[in-house]
Amino acid sequence: MHEHHEILVALVGQPNSGKSTVFNHLTGLNQTTANYPGVTVAKKSGHYHDDKRRIEVVDLPGTYSLTSYSQEERVTRDFLLLERPEVVVVIVDAVSLRRHLYLVFQLLELQIPLVVCLNMMDIAERRGIQLNLAALEKELGVPVVPTVGRKGEGFEQLRQQINKVAAENTHAPTDWKIDYGPLEGILVEIEASLAKKEHLVEDFSPRWLAVKLLENDREGRRIIQHHTHDDDWETLLEQAAEKLRRYETETGDSPRKTIAHRRNEKAAAIERIVVQRGKTPVRNSDRIDRVACHPIGGLLCVAAVMLLTFELAFNIADGWDWVPWFGGWTSPVGACEWVFSDALPPIFDSWLRLEEGSDLKSLIDDGIVAGVGGVVVFVPVIFFIFLFLSFLEQSGYIARVVVVLDRWMRYFGLHGQSVLPLILGGGIVGGCAVPAVMATRTMREPRERLLTILVIPFMNCGAKIPVYALLISAFFFSYKSVVMTAIVFLSWSLALLSAWVLGKTFVRGTPTPMIIELPTYQVPQISDVLGTACRQSWWFVKKAGTIILMVNVFLWVMMYYPRPADPNTDAKTQLANSYAGQLGHAMSPVSQYAGFGWRDNVALIGGFAAKEVIVSSLSTIYGIEGADEENAEEAEEAKTEEVVEGQAAKAEEGQIAEDVDTEELDESGQRLAVKLRTEEGWSPLKAFAMLLFVMVYAPCFPTCAVIWKETGAVKYMLLSVVYSTTLAFVLAVAVFQIGCLLG
């Protein structure tokens, strides 16, 4: 799988060690993230070149240790043992060397070619912590490179050290070991019997395995079972277990405790030699946390931060004028819109010499350009939302959100760890259910994990935002941020209630407690924040370019064909008789209870493929009709009635267009918003029912696929689809019917 690399480098480190910053500095923009491979945890990889070689860097998931059994930790360990990277770089936070040594020791015991990257040297310095690097190198027996990730210092040295270790190319065991004291006798015995297994020793260090057995590690036993080719692994494990029992009865202490104790002592000893501390000042971080983690103050902070994020993201992308004197397209959204609605179609028409009224022209203008444009227009919003989101993440605030919300999540059968996947899935606003569902892999408890997976689709992923933005612009413009905040709280409420309900019915078990590190608050790196926002937006564009385009063309076919036999058939009749129209009509006897007409049904069906499609197909469906009406008007000057009607409608549109704040939406977004406002059957009530339905109904195809893969059962995917669609329909019907009754 790595046929092109010349050197394979793996980055390992605890969460919050600055690992991703190191990764970004090493590889720059040459990064790829495996989207959803299904089989393994998504891993980020990238590369850089030195004089002659290509160096492939894999950023393994952040992990506190290699002993516990979360999927991330297993992936990390399997990668190190089976992919055999030429160099493993472990990123260590210079500020808290001692606890990071815990992971370093485990890596050293794996007997892999290691380089220690001592990161955040600047913060250590600021806190009056001095480190004797030469002494640390001597103690660990591996090279130590100091870096300042935030300033990009030390990376040339790190590259050189990587080359040096790669050139030595030694997988040969080093003589570094921890003295496990009273356990050494047993360890040597087990090691000796393991060393006889050739297949095993090829891949694993016998001492490491022996330690694993003494720690009573399930994974250790599994490895021995799977990698010994003869059948005597049972005797081997039995002998080890016997020795364990004897040790326990003789000393009254469990080997696991002894091992942990010895490691701690070793770490403490190294710290004594290497680290010199000045006086620790009271940290601003702690001062902030007195409020940010306070049960009530913290909740208020979370709410305030969320509201501020929306306001800023929406207004910068779409509200405020960037270039006030430059007429039409002042905001980023306006610029995108102008490109796709005004600039591109004539270019394509003249370049491809498209004939007026031909199938091809319709395909390109109405199907492809309009469809992609309708999605790309929302890239600025997504970009700025992710800009703020990754800003919050890097500042360290997201961990505080988890702390504050944990107690409340617990009531619903979820826990603190559920919050992060939910946020990734769009818990604040924007995100994607696909990586969110995958992020639940860190949750070891199957019950909470399953519950979290099942309610993630209720969050407001990046693809639902365009739908909200459209409906809000059309019907709730004056209450924009209030409605957005209400949407977020509503989706959380539905998710939590559903978790509670599902936890009592389909998914059972006992909960696991929250354990989370609160990283020191820091000013985020602009380049990192920008990079994340760019990557997320690019991902969205790529998705828009592939799945959405395909779905859009498919929808265009559904709407454009069959062509009527009589070329003079008007557009309404044609659309009503198209495949899409037929399907939409067939569903309308049911959907009318929620206020949805057949055209809305068509868009919602498309949204099952990808939520992004809803807006573009709404604009195609309503757009096609409008465009053809206009053409008809121009072509046939007769039929006075229609012209009068058309003019009246146009005058009305014009007035409403003035009502709608022109700064907020670009021309075609405005056109669609205005279209919906004037369209018969559309009302704020119906828009609200639609909002609810889109929020809740079936997760998109890719999410379904990932749910299936992650839970390993079709039934949970079906449960998710059926449960959410039913709930969505019930809610929409309830809102619409009650609203109608109340007038």
Next chain:
Amino acid sequence: MHQSSPSREKSTSFRSEKVDYLINFPTGEMGTVVEINTENELQGRLMGMGLFVGSRFRLIQGGSSSRKPLLLAVGDTRIALGSELGRSILVEK
């Protein structure tokens, strides 16, 4: 400022102060971890964060028998624990 000095860790065994659950530990005080009764894998994670038998910590928030999440300062690390974990960790002053 309370200083946690990790090197002092290992004189735990016979102390006169009473051992109690973390959940009952007074907020703002310094203490030492005496025993952690959780599953293996949770212990691995706690150790990776610097919390193991013998660690010195300061309880920033929670404790005093409240249901607030527990905030601990362990050296330069800040850890938040669900309050129910306060009943699995034995500590002393």
